[in-house]
Amino acid sequence: MSDYLARLNPAQREAVEAVDGPVLVLAGAGTGKTRVLTTRFAHILLSKRAFPNQILAVTFTNKAAREMRERVATLLDRPAEGLWLGTFHALAARMLRRYAERVERTSNFSILDPDDQLRLLKQVMEARRMDTKRFTPQGLMGTIQRWKDRAMLPDAVPREQDVDWGAESARDLYAAYQERLRALNAVDFGDLLLLATDLLKRDPEVLAHYHRRFRYILVDEYQDTNLVQYYWLRLLAQQSKNICCVGDDDQSIYSWRGAEIENILRFEADFPGAKIVRLEANYRSTAPILAAASGLIAHNEGRLGKTLHPGRENAEGDNVEVMAFWDSDEESRAVSTRIEALRRENHKLAECAVLVRAGFQTRAFEERFIAIGLPYRIIGGLRFYERAEIRDAIAYLRVLVQPADDLAFERIVNVPKRGLGETALRAMHERARADAVPLAEAAARIAAEATLRGKAREGLRDLLVKCANWRTALKHDGHVATLATLLDESGYIAMWQEQKTPDAAGRIENLKELVRALADFDTLEGFLEHVSLVMDNDNEINDDKVFLMTLHAAKGLEFDTVFLPGWEEGVFPNQRSLDEGGAKSLEEERRLAYVGITRAKQRAIISHCANRRIYANWQSSVPSRFIEELPAEFITLGGSASLAREQRLAAPPVFATATPLLARREAAPLLNQREADSWNTPSRPARADKLTEGTRVFHQKFGYGVVLDADDDRLDIRFETAGEKRVLDRFVERA
DNA sequence: CTGCATGCTCTCATC
């Protein structure tokens, strides 16, 4: 029975067995963090310290929650049911449903998604006749969310933190928005934690209830918690003090969505007598990969400090490769060539990942992969429940369940088209405000009168009658049958069938999938909760495809081979991030680089380009400062642009080579900033032969053209296909 | 009330 402890290394075992009192487990990348969490969970149960429902286990993502549930079940050798194991939001929602009346809601309150939130806020602003162009709802929502992340209800926002939003105060608008949410019997994502924390804070009865319940608390990814999550945890843990947080300050990459790295840095001060356990033995990566990652992250100042070392016997491996390319086309070509070479050596495609800083970078790779027929999958993008057809169908269900949900009603009232346009909608809104009733009720009153004429009146009456029928059907025929009927009778399916667009068939498929998914739930309410809080697009089957995703999306994953393209100043570190957050953001970008490298088990290949297209035009770029921060002895340089640079070749760069070992880094580091700068544009020597007006030239990217004007080293050239451009004379040659 | 042209923006992205 206790052999589960014998499988741990000493540090892991210490983290598992220190059951009582506050514990912070600093778990470096690949050091068995999940194993510690799940084993600790099982250990508490098997040592009879608590029943399953007396442990609160919190994660950030559904994926992590699912994984933990499965692994606990394996350890216990029985299904892990009835646990308080889930995401912060799901667990907070569970508390709020139970005590809904204490937060001025009923237990069937709606959880608004970001799209609904924005529409609601926009309505609030428009009601005050604000110019939503100059002062965007998005911008205000950002401010409100930051307040919510920091556990501030409108009244708690200090005056000096208020900002002008047009002629209004952001704080007042926030208050109006909260009031609308209350009237709609709805909450947004931020409210789940905000209201739950507020409830625990002001209601001793509720707090006592949860104190009695939760004897042990486990928290995953603690470095990603924001203030309100931290308060929520602290309130729940203040009695038992049995809280164990697992995290890695070096992997804190979510400050932009409110995470406070200070939460983990301050743990000892927050929980006096806390035990700190460091997990530093890495079982994932080769020694050179670990050395490169450690050397890089050592440039950060605000860290608790730990050093990864190989935890396995045989950790030898190749150096991290740093490849220099001419442009992003060549880069994607080289990456695909390398992947094909690996495939020929019987490596799995699904063990290769391309990790980029920003979404737009995936496109070059996608195009290349499509061109050569290399199977790939993109992680991220639209999730199932974010698709328009799914949101519409759910809005119909919300209207049935929750007549006060104006946003849902508004969404479906004219979908499919019922002749109810802006005029009709305005009439309904005015009536709703005048009579102080929900939109659906106002619509019913209007339909009974002669306010609307013709098609609009017919359409509205028809919808209302059908809604009443569907509500009855919900009671008698059950939710699954009702959804199917509804999609049919509303004309919603027909609407897509009539559409000739190529994605229409897929949308109908999605709707069928929705009906299937609904069958897994006993109640409609349970399903709606699932859809808004749990459903993720984790339909990763085991087909063998290259992974293409952002660095953020890659956190927590691992691959044999990891490609890290686009390591250029401005792209990575991201310029906008630096502009907004300065030195602090630079450290976060560096942590992101660290996360990227530590995803690799066998091979990490970093690359950068001399030229990159930003929006419409080409810009030359400088290698990322992170490249020169990598310890030289664990790096191998390669790539065509690197060759051209070192040998000062004036000729056009040699194209992608599958084998990178073209150049070795010698004693002197090649990529200090000054040299990088000088390489940036004048990578080739200034030309001796001046190109003059009328000369026919060739440019690597733009092709053939004729010089229109020459101004020192700058040439205006009319290219045959690319149009007129101004380029440096170093980049063209006589044709 | 709906379809099309024009204009604006443009990291990361969980729940």
Add this chain to the structure above:
DNA sequence: GAGCATGCAG
């Protein structure tokens, strides 16, 4: 360069 939101014609 492209997608999305808004503005005007029919």
